[in-house]
Amino acid sequence: xxxxxxxxxxxxxxxxxxxxxxxxxxxxxxxxxxxxxxxxxxxxxxxxxxxxxxxxxxxxxxxxxxxxxxxxxxxxxxxxxxxxxxxxxxxxxxxxxxxxxxxxxxxxxxxxxxxxxxxxxxxxxxxxxxxxxxxxxxxxxxxxxxxxxxxxxxxxxxxxxxxxxxxxxxxxxxxxxxxxxxxxxxxxxxxxxxxxxxxxxxxxxxxxxxxxxxxxxxxxxxxxxxxxxxxxxxxxxxxxxxxxxxxxxxxxxxxxxxxxxxxxxxxxxxxxxxxxxxxxxxxxxxxxxxxxxxxxxxxxxxxxxxxxxxxxxxxxxxxxxxxxxxxxxxxxxxxxxxxxxxxxxxxxxxxxxxxxxxxxxxxxxxxxxxxxxxxxxxxxxxxxxxxxxxxxxxxxxxxxxxxxxxxxxxxxxxxxxxxxxxxxxxxxxxxxxxxxxxxxxxxxxx
Amino acid sequence: xxxxxxxxxxxxxxxxxxxxxxxxxxxxxxxxxxxxxxxxxxxxxxxxxxxxxxxxxxxxxxxxxxxxxxxxxxxxxxxxxxxxxxxxxxxxxxxxxxxxxxxxxxxxxxxxxxxxxxxxxxxxxxxxxxxxxxxxxxxxxxxxxxxxxxxxxxxxxxxxxxxxxxxxxxxxxxxxxxxxxxxxxxxxxxxxxxxxxxxxxxxxxxxxxxxxxxxxxxxxxxxxxxxxxxxxxxxxxxxxxxxxxxxxxxxxxxxxxxxxxxxxxxxxxxxxxxxxxxxxxxxxxxxxxxxxxxxxxxxxxxxxxxxxxxxxxxxxxxxxxxxxxxxxxxxxxxxxxxxxxxxxxxxxxxxxxxxxxxx
Numbered sequence: 135x136x137x138x139x140x141x142x143x144x145x146x147x148x149x150x151x152x153x154x155x156x157x158x159x160x161x162x163x164x165x166x167x168x169x170x171x172x173x174x175x176x177x178x179x180x181x182x183x184x185x186x187x188x189x190x191x192x193x194x195x196x197x198x199x200x201x202x203x204x205x206x207x208x209x210x211x212x213x214x215x216x217x218x219x220x221x222x223x224x225x226x227x228x229x230x231x232x233x234x235x236x237x238x239x240x241x242x243x244x245x246x247x248x249x250x251x252x253x254x255x256x257x258x259x260x261x262x263x264x265x266x267x268x269x270x271x272x273x274x275x276x277x278x279x280x281x282x283x284x285x286x287x288x289x290x291x292x293x294x295x296x297x298x299x300x301x302x303x304x305x306x307x308x309x310x311x312x313x314x315x316x317x318x319x320x321x322x323x324x325x326x327x328x329x330x331x332x333x334x335x336x337x338x339x340x341x342x343x344x345x346x347x348x349x350x351x352x353x354x355x356x357x358x359x360x361x362x363x364x365x366x367x368x369x370x371x372x373x374x375x376x377x378x379x380x381x382x383x384x385x386x387x388x389x390x391x392x393x394x395x396x397x398x399x400x401x402x403x404x405x406x407x408x409x410x411x412x413x414x415x416x417x418x419x420x421x422x423x424x425x426x427x428x429x430x431x432x433x434x435x436x437x438x439x440x441x442x443x444x445x446x447x448x449x450x451x452x453x454x455x456x457x458x459x460x461x462x463x464x465x466x467x468x469x470x471x472x473x474x475x476x477x478x479x480x481x482x483x484x485x486x487x488x489x490x491x492x493x494x495x496x497x498x499x500x501x502x503x504x505x506x507x508x509x510x511x512x513x514x515x516x517x518x519x520x521x522x523x524x525x526x527x528x529x530x531x532x533x534x535x536x537x538x539x540x541x542x543x544x545x546x547x548x549x550x551x552x553x554x555x556x557x558x559x560x561x562x563x564x565x566x567x568x569x570x571x572x573x574x575x576x577x578x579x580x
Numbered sequence: 581x582x583x584x585x586x587x588x589x590x591x592x593x594x595x596x597x598x599x600x601x602x603x604x605x606x607x608x609x610x611x612x613x614x615x616x617x618x619x620x621x622x623x624x625x626x627x628x629x630x631x632x633x634x635x636x637x638x639x640x641x642x643x644x645x646x647x648x649x650x651x652x653x654x655x656x657x658x659x660x661x662x663x664x665x666x667x668x669x670x671x672x673x674x675x676x677x678x679x680x681x682x683x684x685x686x687x688x689x690x691x692x693x694x695x696x697x698x699x700x701x702x703x704x705x706x707x708x709x710x711x712x713x714x715x716x717x718x719x720x721x722x723x724x725x726x727x728x729x730x731x732x733x734x735x736x737x738x739x740x741x742x743x744x745x746x747x748x749x750x751x752x753x754x755x756x757x758x759x760x761x762x763x764x765x766x767x768x769x770x771x772x773x774x775x776x777x778x779x780x781x782x783x784x785x786x787x788x789x790x791x792x793x794x795x796x797x798x799x800x801x802x803x804x805x806x807x808x809x810x811x812x813x814x815x816x817x818x819x820x821x822x823x824x825x826x827x828x829x830x831x832x833x834x835x836x837x838x839x840x841x842x843x844x845x846x847x848x849x850x851x852x853x854x855x856x857x858x859x860x861x862x863x864x865x866x867x868x869x870x871x872x873x874x875x876x877x878x879x880x881x882x883x884x885x886x887x888x889x890x891x892x893x894x895x896x897x898x899x900x901x902x903x904x905x906x907x908x909x910x911x912x913x914x915x916x917x918x919x920x921x922x923x924x925x926x927x928x929x930x931x932x933x934x935x936x937x938x939x
Contacts, residue, residue, distance in 0.1 A: 149677070150677045151676040151677070153678055157680055158870050159627070159683060159685050159870050159871070160680045161872075162627050165875035166875050167615050167618055168875075170615075172810075175611075175614060197605060197609055198607040201603070220602075220603040221602040222602075223602065223605075224609060224612050227612040227615065231603075270890075274883075275883045353620060353624060413609060413613065415617070418614055419621075430727075433726075
């Protein structure tokens with residue numbers, strides 16, 4: 135892989151030039167390491183195995199800490215995945231560890247679909263990363279990588295062979311993730327049975343074409359150790375968080391009436407080998423394989439599925455940007471449509487409101503007219519009454535003047551009348567006026 | 581805030597994932613072995629670095645490259661009397677692999693002969709910007725393939741060293757125009773070339789004037805203030821920013837001084853030692869470029885400048901439905917259309933300024 139990289143680069147027509155003095159770029163690896171340290175590392179492990187095989191205990195033992203979590207029951211209706219993320223710090227290295235565990239794996243009666251949630255979960259992580267990578271504005275360098283870097287497959291220590299569920303699941307997972315099979319609770323198997331078991335497992339894996347993760351042997355510094363470890367796969371491990379006093383040291387161990395099994399004793403189990411391989415030697419390689427092999431495969435399949443090709447039928451290179459463009463146009467079109475709809479609705483509402491208002495205005499006008507008419511009627515009536523009253527007053531005045539005239543004529547004919555005669559005359563006049571008045575008023579009586 | 585300001589914090593040490601509970605480990609696990617694994621992997625892969633030197637002819641660019649990397653990149657740099665001055669700016673790129681203590685570095689140096697040499701220097705930055713964008717384009721095309729290579733060859737310009745002639749006054753209009761455009765696309769390191777013609781006081785005054793010019797025209801040279809991650813970075817980079825532009829002298833001949841063989845320029849009045857901090861600031865430039873900030877230069881190019889280019893390119897796609905710049909790799913998009921427009925940069929800044937406030 136990478137050993138040929140620099141050769142390839144050199145071979146592309148550039149020569150190696152000798153240095154005439156000390157330049158100082160030998161600090162480059164340190165610069166790179168410092169940058170990585172400041173960014174922090176992340177590592178995601180998936181533990182697949184039946185309930186009760188000791189997955190959580192093994193994780194606790196591997197990372198020397200107590201992760202929270204409750205043991206699962208056997209009554210789960212389906213397989214679920216439980217994911218937890220922890221921040222570990224060792225000297226100046228910060229590790230963001232995510233442990234995903236299957237819950238209810240192997241507990242159902244019908245296990246045909248047991249592998250599906252696991253595969254879907256792994257694909258979902260790849261999909262999330264792909265989506266981030268395809269974004270136009272992306273932040274890949276701060277993106278929390280949730281892709282599974284290593285899958286520890288826990289094999290039940292039956293001592294015979296792999297279960298068919300194990301084979302099926304591993305076959306489905308081998309192209310998506312780095313599988314490291316381990317024999318769990320291996321203190322239940324004796325040494326001779328263990329060697330036979332391991333041989334049986336490896337032969338079954340090979341005959342079924344399951345590709346498990348092989349520790350890389352191309353770099354001289356780790357080739358030897360990795361090579362020997364490859365021969366020890368699958369690792370037989372024991373997990374324990376209890377510390378017991380053995381000799382004069384405190385060690386992680388499990389106590390039985392017939393003896394004590396030490397976790398970190400290489401003669402007892404392969405736990406130390408697993409820790410070496412998983413964390414101390416190959417963590418970076420696991421991450422790189424995930425990114426450059428499994429993720430690239432997923433990406434390729436997904437993009438081809440979406441219809442992208444590297445060359446069009448007219449042999450013009452890629453159409454990825456055209457799809458970007460098409461998607462963008464689609465999006466803009468949708469926006470425009472929505473805008474149109476909204477505008478139409480708005481116009482309609484305005485019209486309705488306008489009609490309502492017009493109605494109200496009309497009503498008001500009518501009311502006003504009615505009132506005005508009423509007012510005019512009233513006024514007319516009053517004027518009529520006033521007129522009649524005026525007529526009456528005029529008539530009265532006329533009679534009054536006529537009566538006065540009569541009185542004045544009568545007083546001329548009388549000469550020197552005394553006051554009495556005047557009084558009497560006045561009385562007579564008043565009487566005659568009254569009679570005339572009554573006659574005028576009620577002509578019926580006369 | 582200046583709309584030309586770029587998005588901050590390319591390699592934030594705080595990942596964007598939700599807050600997770602810290603776990604106390606009860607014993608040694610061996611997680612720090614991952615650092616060794618990284619180192620081994622890096623040494624095996626080798627490193628790449630692409631540098632561009634820009635400046636008028638006669639400012640000592642090739643000599644500076646020699647002094648920096650102690651290796652002769654070009655055969656001869658003194659134009660003969662019979663050679664005509666180049667009419668247009670033609671960029672020349674040379675690649676060599678140099679090795680030191682097991683670390684292999686593939687170094688590409690791009691020279692720009694003829695820059696600023698014509699009478700009318702209008703748009704002399706176009707070929708340079710076009711070249712830089714072409715490298716980004718090449719990387720983008722590789723990255724966008726369905727079946728892509730494991731390691732995409734990185735020809736993007738990580739650093740552009742701009743040589744300012746030692747006039748002693750201030751930045752010239754050509755310098756200002758060029759720097760304004762270039763700082764948005766690539767990391768620019770400013771140096772005063774041939775500083776042996778200035779006295780120490782003149783150097784300081786010149787430096788202050790240049791710094792003032794840069795501030796007035798909002799030119800952000802490397803190390804950019806907005807990319808400082810934490811307090812240590814800020815302290816370190818502030819010291820560097822105070823000394824920018826470095827007054828450097830290049831030399832390719834060795835002379836005997838006090839019994840030691842040093843690189844220097846010999847004149848009648850003395851020998852100017854290149855590596856002596858009292859004489860010139862070359863050691864500062866070398867330390868910045870190679871010993872301490874090389875990885876940072878590459879990271880900023882990858883995380884900021886390349887991403888900005890990518891955003892522009894993918895956003896502008898609706899303007900060029902099937903233009904020649906798409907299909908054919910050899911036809912690079914011309915400089916100006918690919919430089920980010922102020923509106924887009926401002927929008928990006930607004931998005932990222934919110935993140936900045938959280939920190």
